[in-house]
Amino acid sequence: MRKLFLATIIISLLISCGSNDNILGEKRITKEQFGEKWPFTVSEGTLKCIQYDAKDVNPKMVQGIIFEVNGKIYGLNGVAKSWGKKLGYSQVEEIWANDREQMNQLIEAGVSEKDATIKMDIGVIINEGLKLCK
Numbered sequence: 076m077r078k079l080f081l082a083t084i085i086i087s088l089l090i091s092c093g094s095n096d097n098i099l100g101e102k103r104i105t106k107e108q109f110g111e112k113w114p115f116t117v118s119e120g121t122l123k124c125i126q127y128d129a130k131d132v133n134p135k136m137v138q139g140i141i142f143e144v145n146g147k148i149y150g151l152n153g154v155a156k157s158w159g160k161k162l163g164y165s166q167v168e169e170i171w172a173n174d175r176e177q178m179n180q181l182i183e184a185g186v187s188e189k190d191a192t193i194k195m196d197i198g199v200i201i202n203e204g205l206k207l208c209k
Contacts, residue, residue, distance in 0.1 A: 096125050096126060097125070097126040098123055098124070098125060099124040099208050099209075100124045100206075100207030100208065100209075101124070101207060102121070102122055103119065103121055104121075104203065109199065114194070114196060115144075115170045115172055117145075120143055120144035121142070121143040122141075122204050122207065123140070123204070124139070124205065124208040125138065125140075125141055126208075127139055127158050136154075138205075139152060139154040139155030140152040140154075140155055140207075141204075142200065142204075148162075148165065149167040149170065152201050152204070152205075168194075171195065172195045173192060173193065173194060174194060178192065
């Protein structure tokens with residue numbers, strides 16, 4: 076019963092906060108397309124540019140890049156991460172892969188494995204998402 080209640084609240088918040096948001100562009104992207112530059116632990120998802128509804132704000136200032144996978148939404152750029160806090164997006168760190176090559180170099184240089192954690196460059200995906208905003 077409690078889960079149903081929480082789900083109802085979350086859905087209501089998403090509808091009320093995001094109902095005026097517009098999808099400016101979207102496309103399916105895969106690990107195969109990006110090869111070694113793929114920064115996620117999942118093999119594919121839908122990349123979207125979202126125009127958030129913010130009154131009295133330049134529309135270009137509220138364009139978010141999101142990545143949808145298995146029913147979860149992850150904010151990738153700063154705008155989407157900020158709006159995602161309000162809209163209940165999942166944390167991208169859940170699917171953001173470590174850069175094993177750079178980590179191994181640091182470990183070989185004497186850095187502890189715990190301190191050598193480096194994430195893959197997510198910029199290539201954000202740039203691809205920004206192309207969808209045009």
